[in-house]
Each structure stands twice: as structure tokens, then as C-alpha cells.
Amino acid sequence: MEQTNVLTWLASAGGWYDETAMGLQEYPGMGQGAVALRDLEEDTLLFSVPSSLLLSAEHSDLRTHLSSADWKDLVDAGGWTALIMCMMWEDAQGERSRWYGYMRTLPERFDTPMFWSKDDLRWLKGTDILSKVGKTSAEETYETKIVPLLQKYPEVFTPDSSATHRTIPHFSVDDFHVQGSRMLSRSFSVPKETVKPDPMGDVSMQSAGGDDSVDEGGAAIDDAESESGSATAGFVPEQESQDGEPNESLVEDGNDDDEEEEDDDDDDDSEADVEEEVMVPVADILNAAYGLDNAHLSFDDGRCKMITTKRIAKGEQIYNTYGGPSNSYLLRRYGHIDALPLPSVLLKKLSPELRTWPYGNIADDFEISGQDVLEAVVAHWKQTRKGKVTEQEEQAYRKTLLERVDRWLEASGFGDTFVVEYDVEEALDEMIPFVKLLIMDPATFEAGRAKQKIPKAKIEGDDEAKQVVSILKSVLSTQRQGMGAEAKAMLSALEQHVTEPLPLNQYHAYAIGAAIYRLLYVAEKALDEKLKAAVKTAQEKAKSSNSKKRSHTDTMGGSSKKPKAK
Numbered sequence: 001m002e003q004t005n006v007l008t009w010l011a012s013a014g015g016w017y018d019e020t021a022m023g024l025q026e027y028p029g030m031g032q033g034a035v036a037l038r039d040l041e042e043d044t045l046l047f048s049v050p051s052s053l054l055l056s057a058e059h060s061d062l063r064t065h066l067s068s069a070d071w072k073d074l075v076d077a078g079g080w081t082a083l084i085m086c087m088m089w090e091d092a093q094g095e096r097s098r099w100y101g102y103m104r105t106l107p108e109r110f111d112t113p114m115f116w117s118k119d120d121l122r123w124l125k126g127t128d129i130l131s132k133v134g135k136t137s138a139e140e141t142y143e144t145k146i147v148p149l150l151q152k153y154p155e156v157f158t159p160d161s162s163a164t165h166r167t168i169p170h171f172s173v174d175d176f177h178v179q180g181s182r183m184l185s186r187s188f189s190v191p192k193e194t195v196k197p198d199p200m201g202d203v204s205m206q207s208a209g210g211d212d213s214v215d216e217g218g219a220a221i222d223d224a225e226s227e228s229g230s231a232t233a234g235f236v237p238e239q240e241s242q243d244g245e246p247n248e249s250l251v252e253d254g255n256d257d258d259e260e261e262e263d264d265d266d267d268d269d270s271e272a273d274v275e276e277e278v279m280v281p282v283a284d285i286l287n288a289a290y291g292l293d294n295a296h297l298s299f300d301d302g303r304c305k306m307i308t309t310k311r312i313a314k315g316e317q318i319y320n321t322y323g324g325p326s327n328s329y330l331l332r333r334y335g336h337i338d339a340l341p342l343p344s345v346l347l348k349k350l351s352p353e354l355r356t357w358p359y360g361n362i363a364d365d366f367e368i369s370g371q372d373v374l375e376a377v378v379a380h381w382k383q384t385r386k387g388k389v390t391e392q393e394e395q396a397y398r399k400t401l402l403e404r405v406d407r408w409l410e411a412s413g414f415g416d417t418f419v420v421e422y423d424v425e426e427a428l429d430e431m432i433p434f435v436k437l438l439i440m441d442p443a444t445f446e447a448g449r450a451k452q453k454i455p456k457a458k459i460e461g462d463d464e465a466k467q468v469v470s471i472l473k474s475v476l477s478t479q480r481q482g483m484g485a486e487a488k489a490m491l492s493a494l495e496q497h498v499t500e501p502l503p504l505n506q507y508h509a510y511a512i513g514a515a516i517y518r519l520l521y522v523a524e525k526a527l528d529e530k531l532k533a534a535v536k537t538a539q540e541k542a543k544s545s546n547s548k549k550r551s552h553t554d555t556m557g558g559s560s561k562k563p564k565a566k
């Protein structure tokens with residue numbers, strides 16, 4: 001791929017950058033990144049991108065070449081389909097595109113699982129990544145939304161003769177994946193008003209980079225941030241797979257995208273209504289790593305400004321933040337992971353085996369589906385009946401459970417996917433009441449329904465605690481059994497990775513697998529603690545009620561001895 005310097009392009013296109021402050025450099029394993037060319041104070045403006053250079057569906061001229069009905073269909077196709085289509089079109093415009101100098105610097109290959117071979121995907125067995133890659137649904141979107149437009153407007157979608165900077169054919173399904181991946185790994189979520197103003201408005205260099213605005217910038221930018229409510233300008237973590245759909249909470253089959261989107265549309269305050277996904281040239285050249293961010297993108301006056309948030313010494317890398325997500329999210333969306341030394345307080349909680357490769361990402365997590373919990377409840381129920389259950393009885397029981405899941409979704413304020421993090425309490429606070437609701441006797445369930453209540457997260461009483469903990473531990477154990485390799489194999493391969501590097505995809509998958517084993521361990525320990533505490537409380541309660549009974553009998557002149565049978 002031909003490399004042009006995106007900074008030079010920015011300056012020539014009406015943006016501004018401080019050429020004394022920031023340069024570009026290759027970083028091993030990261031691609032390009034930004035480097036401080038001199039010691040930088042906090043609050044230094046590094047560059048400024050005018051609104052007109054934000055590449056969004058709103059700003060691209062593609063809309064002017066389609067009928068308004070076709071444009072509306074494209075936008076209504078959901079999420080990011082319109083943006084991806086615009087990116088394909090702008091790329092094919094070659095020199096005629098406003099973003100030519102930017103587009104030609106963007107990557108064509110990615111390390112995200114979307115591009116892994118079938119063999120490599122096997123490394124991810126047991127993680128929740130496989131179900132979220134979204135390749136099939138992206139291809140369906142391509143076939144149903146993109147291909148009809150390509151056929152209807154052949155002239156609009158003929159690449160310009162100057163668009164020779166690409167190896168992948170323009171407008172092909174591979175192009176759709178490439179632009180989708182560019183979007184996933186580099187886009188920003190910005191307040192809609194940022195892209196609404198006339199894109200051909202004031203883009204003069206002075207207005208983009210005037211130093212006057214820099215000194216006051218801090219305050220003005222803070223204001224802009226608090227008004228927008230979300231102008232962190234990080235790569236917004238809520239959005240997911242490449243099929244043009246945000247993947248927020250999981251609905252039963254996990255594929256009901258249309259339904260989810262209709263829900264989004266109905267919600268006036270939804271993020272989709274106030275935020276727009278855009279490409280912010282140059283801002284997307286910054287890498288990120290957990291806790292290392294030292295610069296931040298803000299929106300002020302219709303311009304995006306990258307400003308340092310700390311002092312940065314000459315020669316150091318300038319990092320943005322991607323929001324500090326888990327490795328499984330990073331891999332899915334960006335194709336890399338953070339493997340940093342884990343804090344000793346966490347390592348101490350782990351078994352010696354799980355500490356052998358002491359790296360990872362403290363934001364790591366894994367998901368447990370409500371369906372897995374439900375299956376464990378069914379297995380537990382069968383066990384209590386010693387397996388003597390007819391198919392009909394099982395069906396009837398499952399039906400009852402599904403009604404309870406509905407009740408949970410209505411009344412709990414939680415979803416039916418549970419995210420287990422190192423701070424495991426939050427997940428347990430959701431999973432425990434969920435299990436309690438599923439296993440409670442019908443009368444208690446009906447009474448709770450009448451009072452609009454769901455069970456508390458605390459497990460009380462010996463028997464309840466034992467049942468809940470046993471069910472949840474079996475969920476964890478199923479997760480463990482579903483992993484592609486044993487913890488020991490993963491961790492020793494990771495340990496040796498320094499001297500005998502694993503293939504990159506395997507390394508990424510194993511680091512994520514190791515984190516799942518660690519999270520399972522932490523969750524199991526927490527459940528054991530809860531069980532211990534519940535049993536102890538139950539015993540103490542029983543003791544105190546016995547002694548109350550005894551003292552009552554004593555004061556009534558009775559005896560604690562069993563009366564002799566007459």
C-alpha cells in the first residue's frame with residue numbers, strides 16, 4: 001500500500017497540526033503511532049480536524065447520487081451500513097474524494113478474528129468471540145443492502161481511474177469487510193451536531209488551529225464534553241460486530257438484529273439518536289494501551305482537537321484511549337490485546353498455576369448466557385429427581401423456566417447475559433437472584449410477581465445457598481469444559497511465548513483463554529465464600545433460635561431434656 005503522510009494531508013486539506021510537537025513512527029506490533037517530537041506539557045493542542053473532514057454518512061457526497069428513497073433505505077439498514085458504503089464509495093473516488101489523502105493511508109489487512117482462518121478460529125473455542133464475529137450477517141447485509149444499489153447505479157459505483165491505491169477490488173464483499181474493519185478499529189462516536197453543520201463551512205487553517213483557542217481550549221472543551229454527555233471521543237465500546245449492528249444485550253438467539261434495531265429506533269434518547277459514528281482522520285493514528293493514555297480527543301466549535309492530558313517526554317508515544325475494554329473486545333474490534341503485568345493483589349487471589357504468566361488485562365471479562373444458567377437449573381432439577389423425568393415433564397418444566405426468564409427481563413432491569421469480571425460481585429449480584437427466581441417454588445414466585453419483586457442477591461439459609469451455589473458452579477464448570485485447551489497448556493505456552501513466540505492469533509486467543517480460567521477461578525472462590533457465610537449465618541440463626549426456645553422453656557419452668565415417653 002502506498003504510504004502518504006496523513007499529517008501532511010491534514011494540513012493541506014484545511015486541518016492543522018503542530019509539526020514541532022507530533023510526528024508519526026512505526027511501533028513494533030502496533031503499526032504506526034504518534035510520537036512526541038519535543039517535551040509536551042499537559043493541555044498541548046496536537047492537531048485539530050475541522051468538521052468538514054470528518055468522514056461520515058452525513059458528510060459524504062454519495063447521498064447526492066442516490067434517490068432519496070434509496071438513501072433512506074441505506075440509512076435505515078441500520079448502524080453503520082451507510083457509513084461503510086460511503087467509505088467504499090469515497091475510496092473508489094480516488095483523487096476526486098475529499099478524503100483521498102486519508103483513505104490511501106488506511107490499512108487493508110487486520111488481525112481481527114473476522115479474517116482468521118477456520119483453523120485459527122479453533123483457538124477461540126470457549127470464548128464469546130466466536131458468536132460475535134458477525135461475518136455471516138455482514139455478508140447478508142452486503143447481499144441485501146449493497147448489491148442492489150451497485151446494480152441499480154452502475155455509473156455511480158464505477159471506480160475512478162485514479163483509485164489505484166488498493167489491492168482489494170472496490171465494492172466487493174472483501175471491500176465491505178475491509179471498510180467495516182477500518183470503521184470498527186478507527187471510528188469515533190461523536191455527538192450528532194458535530195457532523196450536522198454545513199460540511200463546507202469554515203475550514204480555514206486559522207479557525208482550525210488558532211492558538212487563541214488553545215489556551216482557553218481546556219475550559220471550552222470541558223464544556224463541550226459535559227454538554228454532549230459523551231464526548232469522550234474514545235472508540236465507543238458499546239458497539240460491536242461488523243454487521244452494522246450494535247450488539248448490546250443478548251436476546252434469546254443473539255441474532256435478532258432487526259428487532260433490536262427497531263427497539264433502538266423507538267427510543268428517543270437512544271445513543272443512535274444523539275451520536276454518530278464517524279471517521280476522524282489523524283485522530284485514528286493514535287494507538288492505545290490500558291492506563292497509558294496521555295492525550296484525548298474533544299469536540300469544540302465543530303472541530304475535533306487532540307490535546308495532551310499529561311506531560312509527555314520527547315520520544316514517548318502519544319496514546320489515546322479506546323475506553324480500556326477487555327481483551328476479547330480489543331481483539332474483536334481492533335485485532336490486538338493488552339498484556340500488561342497484572343496487579344499483585346489480583347495475582348494473590350489466583351492459584352499458583354494461574355499465576356505462571358502474570359500478564360493480562362484487568363478489564364478482562366467473559367459472558368455467561370442466561371441459557372447456560374437455565375440448562376444448569378434443568379440439570380439440577382433432574383438430579384433432584386434422580387433422573388426420573390419424562391420428556392413431557394421436562395418440557396413443562398422448561399416452559400415454566402422460560403416464563404420466569406421473561407419475568408426476569410421485565411422486572412429485574414438486567415439482561416439475560418451476565419458479564420463476569422475480576423470484580424466478580426456485580427455478576428453474582430445478578431446471577432444469584434436470577435437462579436433464585438428460576439428455582440423458587442410456584443407460590444413464592446406468584447407472590448413475588450404480585451408485589452413486582454425479584455429475589456435479593458443475598459443467599460440466605462443453608463439449603464437455598466447450597467442449591468444456588470451448586471447450580472452456578474456447574475455453569476462455571478461447563479464453561480471450563482468448553483475451553484479449547486486446558487489452563488496449564490495455555491499458560492505454559494504463554495510463558496514460553498517470550499522465547500518461542502506463538503503464532504499471533506494463537507497468542508491472542510490463549511491470553512484471552514487464560515483470562516477466562518482466571519475469572520472462573522475468582523468466581524468459584526467467591527461462590528465458596530458466599531456459601532460458607534450463608535451456612536454460618538444459618539447455623540448461628542438456628543443456634544440462637546434454639547437457645548431462645550430453650551430460655552423460653554426455662555422461664556416457663558420447663559426442661560430442655562426430651563420428655564420421656566410415657
Ligand SMILES: C[S@@+](CC[C@H](N)C(=O)[O-])C[C@H]1O[C@@H](n2cnc3c(N)ncnc32)[C@H](O)[C@@H]1O
Pocket residue numbers: 029030031032033107185186284285286287288289333334335336337
Ligand atoms: C486507531 S488505529 C491506530 C493506528 C494504527 N497503529 C495504524 O498503523 O494505522 C488502531 C489499530 O492500531 C493497532 N493498535 C493500537 N493500539 C495497539 C496496541 N496497544 N497494541 C497493538 N496494536 C495496537 C491495532 O492494529 C488497532 O486496530
